[in-house]
Amino acid sequence: MAAHNLSPAASVDVLEKQPVLGGCLSSYHMDQYTIERYYHHCFPTDAALFSLLEKLGIRDRLEWRSGTTGYYVHGSLYPLTTPREILAYPHLSLLDKVRLAILTLGARKKDIQTLDSITAEDFVVNRYGRNLYESFFEPLLASKFGEMRSTVSAAWLVSRIAIRSHRGVSGEHLGYLKGGFEQLIGALEQSCTAAGCTIHRNEPLTELRKNGEKWVVNGRPYDRVLSTIPPSEVERISGLTMPSIPYQGAACMTLGLEREVTEGIYWVNMKDPAPYGAVVAHTSFVPRDRYGESIIYLGSYFSGKPSAHLEERMLNDFSRRFGAAEADIHWHRLAVDRFAGPIYVAGYQSLIPEYEKNGLYMAGMFSRPNYPERSMEGSIRAGTEAATLLKNGLGS
Numbered sequence: 537m538a539a540h541n542l543s544p545a546a547s548v549d550v551l552e553k554q555p556v557l558g559g560c561l562s563s564y565h566m567d568q569y570t571i572e573r574y575y576h577h578c579f580p581t582d583a584a585l586f587s588l589l590e591k592l593g594i595r596d597r598l599e600w601r602s603g604t605t606g607y608y609v610h611g612s613l614y615p616l617t618t619p620r621e622i623l624a625y626p627h628l629s630l631l632d633k634v635r636l637a638i639l640t641l642g643a644r645k646k647d648i649q650t651l652d653s654i655t656a657e658d659f660v661v662n663r664y665g666r667n668l669y670e671s672f673f674e675p676l677l678a679s680k681f682g683e684m685r686s687t688v689s690a691a692w693l694v695s696r697i698a699i700r701s702h703r704g705v706s707g708e709h710l711g712y713l714k715g716g717f718e719q720l721i722g723a724l725e726q727s728c729t730a731a732g733c734t735i736h737r738n739e740p741l742t743e744l745r746k747n748g749e750k751w752v753v754n755g756r757p758y759d760r761v762l763s764t765i766p767p768s769e770v771e772r773i774s775g776l777t778m779p780s781i782p783y784q785g786a787a788c789m790t791l792g793l794e795r796e797v798t799e800g801i802y803w804v805n806m807k808d809p810a811p812y813g814a815v816v817a818h819t820s821f822v823p824r825d826r827y828g829e830s831i832i833y834l835g836s837y838f839s840g841k842p843s844a845h846l847e848e849r850m851l852n853d854f855s856r857r858f859g860a861a862e863a864d865i866h867w868h869r870l871a872v873d874r875f876a877g878p879i880y881v882a883g884y885q886s887l888i889p890e891y892e893k894n895g896l897y898m899a900g901m902f903s904r905p906n907y908p909e910r911s912m913e914g915s916i917r918a919g920t921e922a923a924t925l926l927k928n929g930l931g932s
């Protein structure tokens with residue numbers, strides 16, 4: 537995104553350590569279709585994304601669909617989309633359901649700034665009761681942040697609830713790009729290269745240092761550098777002192793299946809312990825006939841390293857729990873990214889770096905527009921804002 541904004545004005549090189557572009561938004565290229573390595577959808581509030589799609593001439597591919605949700609508890613799958621389904625859910629008392637409704641309805645009006653310094657656990661326990669926290673929110677936080685769950689800020693939780701409250705009775709209004717978000721990555725690549733930008737795939741950043749007025753990057757001199765990788769990685773490679781943003785990794789298995797297994801529900805949160813925290817049934821969201829098979833994601837997050845034998849454990853657990861026989865599974869792949877998102881600990885706002893420090897520009901998942909939840913929208917805005925600042929300083 538930064539390169540897209542800079543290429544017309546400057547001579548730009550992009551360094552990408554992977555053979556493919558897109559980072560967390562990259563896709564698998566199957567014979568008949570492409571599919572994101574990690575489940576993706578967009579939200580009705582993603583204005584910068586929509587205007588980018590417009591500029592790239594692919595806005596007509598944006599489609600709106602309904603995303604239904606459910607909870608997997610004590611071996612059973614409970615749909616939790618409509619008010620009737622929520623009322624029928626047996627693992628929460630009526631009082632807790634009322635409290636949950638109050639929290640959900642009020643989420644969009646809450647002041648995110650003041651919630652940054654409180655943990656989600658304290659916020660829910662103190663205002664809505666321990667039972668609602670333990671029986672509803674803690675398993676969700678655990679599946680997303682694991683052992684770090686009690687450090688996560690109330691700002692993250694509340695904004696997450698707010699962003700996910702654009703819903704009708706049939707589900708949440710979620711957007712998708714016909715043909716996949718690979719269309720966006722491809723169109724961005726095309727527009728960058730057409731504007732003269734050079735993209736170096738398979739080239740990790742290994743050297744970053746100042747030499748007089750210039751920066752030296754992997755042996756080449758540059759006037760300006762804009763980094764989009766985790767600040768801790770920049771520090772490791774360059775020795776420059778960077779803000780310590782805590783990150784978590786994601787491990788996500790994608791499976792091509794003979795049949796649906798989530799009773800038509802798009803997003804199933806696992807309350808029962810499992811090697812994955814959510815089952816995301818892509819083809820309960822986007823029509824199955826586009827793929828000729830069902831597509832399921834098993835999503836998990838980790839701190840440090842993924843747990844041992846994760847692929848095998850995920851596959852075995854999924855097959856047993858959802859009754860998928862060997863013949864039902866056409867293929868499966870595991871994607872692992874150590875830096876899949878910041879952990880939004882209480883007080884996170886004070887860690888967010890400026891776009892420029894000591895002549896180095898930085899924009900990414902850790903930037904302000906990605907607070908308090910990282911997204912395509914946040915990184916589009918961060919890349920654009922940092923590039924604008926860099927462009928303004930080019931004459932100096």
Ligand SMILES: Cc1cc2nc3c(=O)[nH]c(=O)nc-3n(C[C@H](O)[C@H](O)[C@H](O)COP(=O)(O)OP(=O)(O)OC[C@H]3O[C@@H](n4cnc5c(N)ncnc54)[C@H](O)[C@@H]3O)c2cc1C
Nearest residue numbers: 552553559560574576577740741876900901910911912915
């Ligand atoms: C499981 C999951 C689900 C998600 N779902 C959604 C969703 O539904 N909707 C949504 O809006 N967002 C979603 N996101 C977030 C979205 O994918 C990210 O916010 C967005 O892709 C961030 O983009 P980025 O470019 O800032 O960072 P990244 O995607 O992390 O890109 C960083 C790039 O830098 C490269 N790199 C790293 N180190 C080096 C190095 N040393 N040298 C050179 N290159 C390097 C990486 O390979 C990568 O290409 C999801 C993310 C995950 C992990």
